[in-house]
Amino acid sequence: MKNTTTPSASPRGPAEHDVRDQIVAAATEHFSRYGYDKTTVSDLAKAIGFSKAYIYKFFESKQAIGEMICANCLHEIESEVRKAVADTDLPPEKLRRMFKVITDASLRLFFLDRKLYDIAASAATENWQAVQVYEERVQKLLQDVLQEGRQNGDFERKTPLDETARAIYLVMRPYLNPLLLQYSRDTTDVAPAQLASLVLRSLSP
Structure with a gap:
């Protein structure tokens, strides 16, 4: 799966914020390694190096x-x-x-x-x-x-x-x-x- 962001759900944060693309790219890699169902937002935050609260500024949920x-x-x-x-x-x-x-x-x-x-x-x-x-x-x-x-x-x-x-x-x-x-x-x-x-x-x- 490529990482060219195509909005579907309404994203949070500034519309052109690079951090959102960074989160999506890191999440894609993390999910490919550990699986989507087995990963929590806390797991993702730890792997990416952001706080869970910071991720929630851009995405309301793992979904x-x-x-x-x-x-x-x-x-x-x-x-x-x-x-x-x-x-x-x-x-x-x-x-x-x-x-x-x-x-x-x-x-x-x-x-x-x-x-x-x-x-x-x-x-x-x-x-x-x-x-x-x-x-x-x-x-x-x-x-x-x-x-x-x-x-x-x-x-x-x-x-x-x-x-x-x-x-x-x-x-x-x-x-x-x-x-x-x-x-x-x-x-x-x-x-x-x-x-x-x-x-x-x-x-x-």
């Missing part, structure tokens, strides 16, 4: 720190997906790339470091704000791709757009949700491409 780390991770996945989609003008190919890149990036970022996976799992289980924002943005991107495909004549237009987007998102969801992805890892080599092909056949005009 708020976890939200920031989670938001960074999800922002990285979203950036990869958007870049892949933007690199082609063909809506069917955009959809194929969404399936593939979401899966590949999620696997890499959620499971490269098993201890940081704890944060992603907590975020998905408790439906943190960072997760809600990410899922909404992925669904909006998917809807934009579908709309473009309809305008180009690549996709059918009879089914309501929001219904179509929601259904396809539900097909994608096992490959972008860390809790579900852990049970689908043995199919990630072929399933995303097969599902994309199936979805595209259903979208034929």
